[in-house]
Amino acid sequence: MLSVKCLNVFYGDAQALWDVSFEVPEKKLVTIIGSNGAGKSTLLKAISNLLVSRSGEIQIQGHVTTGLAAHHVAELGVAHVPEGRQLFPLMTVMENLRIGSVLPEAKAKREETLREVFDLFPVLGERQSQMANTLSGGEQQMLAIGRGLMLRPKLLLLDEPSLGLAPMLVSQIFEVIKEINSRGITVLLVEQNVQRSLEMADEGFVLENGRITMSGSGQELLVNEHIKTAYLGL
Amino acid sequence: MDLSIFIQTVTSGVLLGGLYGLIALGMTLIFGVMRIINLAHGEFLMIGMYVSYILFTKFGVDPYVSIVVSVPLLFVIGIAIQRFLLMPLIKAKAPGENQILMTAGIGLVLTNAALLIFSPNYFTVLTTYSNATASIGKISVSLPLLWDFLICFGITGILYLFIMKTDTGCSIRAVAQNIDSARLMGINIDRIMIITFGVGAALVGAAGTLLMPIFYVFPAIGELFTLKAFIVTVLGGMGSALGALVGGVTLGVVEQMGATYISMALKDALGFVIFVLVLIFRPSGLVGKSRF
Numbered sequence: 204m205l206s207v208k209c210l211n212v213f214y215g216d217a218q219a220l221w222d223v224s225f226e227v228p229e230k231k232l233v234t235i236i237g238s239n240g241a242g243k244s245t246l247l248k249a250i251s252n253l254l255v256s257r258s259g260e261i262q263i264q265g266h267v268t269t270g271l272a273a274h275h276v277a278e279l280g281v282a283h284v285p286e287g288r289q290l291f292p293l294m295t296v297m298e299n300l301r302i303g304s305v306l307p308e309a310k311a312k313r314e315e316t317l318r319e320v321f322d323l324f325p326v327l328g329e330r331q332s333q334m335a336n337t338l339s340g341g342e343q344q345m346l347a348i349g350r351g352l353m354l355r356p357k358l359l360l361l362d363e364p365s366l367g368l369a370p371m372l373v374s375q376i377f378e379v380i381k382e383i384n385s386r387g388i389t390v391l392l393v394e395q396n397v398q399r400s401l402e403m404a405d406e407g408f409v410l411e412n413g414r415i416t417m418s419g420s421g422q423e424l425l426v427n428e429h430i431k432t433a434y435l436g437l
Numbered sequence: 438m439d440l441s442i443f444i445q446t447v448t449s450g451v452l453l454g455g456l457y458g459l460i461a462l463g464m465t466l467i468f469g470v471m472r473i474i475n476l477a478h479g480e481f482l483m484i485g486m487y488v489s490y491i492l493f494t495k496f497g498v499d500p501y502v503s504i505v506v507s508v509p510l511l512f513v514i515g516i517a518i519q520r521f522l523l524m525p526l527i528k529a530k531a532p533g534e535n536q537i538l539m540t541a542g543i544g545l546v547l548t549n550a551a552l553l554i555f556s557p558n559y560f561t562v563l564t565t566y567s568n569a570t571a572s573i574g575k576i577s578v579s580l581p582l583l584w585d586f587l588i589c590f591g592i593t594g595i596l597y598l599f600i601m602k603t604d605t606g607c608s609i610r611a612v613a614q615n616i617d618s619a620r621l622m623g624i625n626i627d628r629i630m631i632i633t634f635g636v637g638a639a640l641v642g643a644a645g646t647l648l649m650p651i652f653y654v655f656p657a658i659g660e661l662f663t664l665k666a667f668i669v670t671v672l673g674g675m676g677s678a679l680g681a682l683v684g685g686v687t688l689g690v691v692e693q694m695g696a697t698y699i700s701m702a703l704k705d706a707l708g709f710v711i712f713v714l715v716l717i718f719r720p721s722g723l724v725g726k727s728r729f
Contacts, residue, residue, distance in 0.1 A: 251621060253617055253621070272620075272625070273620035273621065274622075274625045274626070277621060277622060277623030278623055282621070283621045285617070285618065285621065289615055289617065289618040289621075290615070290618070291610070291611050291614040291615055291618065291619075292614060292615075294607075294611070294614065298607055298610075301604070302607055302608065302611045302619075302622050302624075303622055305604050305607070305608055305622060305623060305624060306622075306623040310604070350622075354622070354623065
């Protein structure tokens with residue numbers, strides 16, 4: 204589904220990602236863990252082409268996407284739910300969801316997808332006509348994910364969906380991510396909540412200082428001594 | 438103080454303000470999406486006016502009918518300017534100031550082109566209804582000005598429906614509110630910017646045509662109205678459509694009050710006084726953030 208080869212990304216002269224390579228197989232849930240500033244968000248932005256990478260190659264379903272405009276990547280079926288939600292603040296819930304489905308393929312199935320999203324997040328259905336900036340943090344996160352789903356993505360990039368949420372909401376969001384994945388959407392999840400994301404991931408990669416330092420199945424990483432001490436505080 | 442004079446003044450201020458609002462609407466739309474002030478805005482208005490003038494004098498077309506020519510023409514001009522003159526600056530990652538300078542340059546070229554073609558003379562169109570008035574009691578208003586106001590209302594309504602109800606309109610608002618998120622939704626930012634500049638120019642082109650029956654046209658008229666549009670845009674809160682209308686009506690009323698009660702010569706100065714006062718006491722504008 205997604206393959207990243209030797210990716211190098213810079214902010215000006217500062218290198219943020221060093222020779223990052225990994226693959227996300229179709230229909231799997233893959234997580235990238237790492238501490239603050241490790242380059243997780245940078246990696247997702249490079250995949251959705253919000254950031255231009257200096258060298259390396261990204262392939263999505265066999266298409267080389269390096270150098271494409273961001274909206275062409277979205278056309279390939281990649282929905283990126285960015286860190287901090289990045290909703291359209293002065294638009295209603297409904298309008299935010301509508302904007303998620305402006306591409307022709309998604310537009311044709313707008314009503315159907317809308318029902319699915321409301322099914323997944325009933326609270327969004329109740330708040331259809333409310334402005335996005337008046338929603339609570341949890342509701343905003345649900346809207347951000349819902350807006351991503353409106354694209355009918357094949358690959359969903361989730362950047363810190365649990366950030367700043369109350370524990371109960373965190374559980375709910377993780378349940379939903381699992382559910383989305385079980386419907387056949389490939390998920391690439393970036394998280395600081397290492398325990399939860401490794402528990403449900405098919406595969407995990409550890410990103411440290413811009414480099415991938417470790418990989419393995421979720422279970423393998425959970426019992427790894429380095430992960431335990433560095434990320435789980437055990 | 439005579440009450441009927443007061444009501445008369447406020448009425449004509451509001452009617453004129455509707456037109457100011459329409460002029461500023463295009464500027465605020467462009468600012469909302471591109472984050473630049475279009476300094477050629479008044480010159481677009483001038484083109485709209487000359488279009489009406491030519492169609493009227495050469496072909497006897499009613500100035501109100503010529504809106505069907507000026508609006509598409511300005512739309513195309515706006516698209517071409519964004520695509521071929523402003524887009525290269527954005528692609529080269531030049532700072533926003535350079536785009537503003539470009540619009541200022543475009544304005545100069547247009548003004549001097551008009552000078553070359555039409556001479557510096559003032560032109561008006563004289564129709565059968567140019568001096569017609571409608572009276573209610575002691576209040577009488579210029580009929581063309583009243584029509585202008587109603588048409589402005591109609592155009593604003595159409596724009597509102599376009600911005601709120603169509604996918605393209607929603608995309609324009611999305612780009613204005615969060616450009617990176619808009620990209621992630623698959624919105625082609627370049628295309629939206631081109632359309633927005635076209636729509637902004639078309640709006641002010643319509644305003645130019647509507648202004649022709651009640652005003653005169655000359656090559657340097659652009660600066661005057663760029664300035665007015667800028668004042669109205671700031672008064673209302675930059676990037677707010679509702680603000681443009683509120684700002685327009687405010688400026689219209691203030692100017693008319695100044696002309697009636699202080700001095701005709703000081704009416705423009707009074708507009709600036711209000712402008713400065715609003716900046717001091719309500720820097721985010723009268724309306725502030727709105728949905729567009």
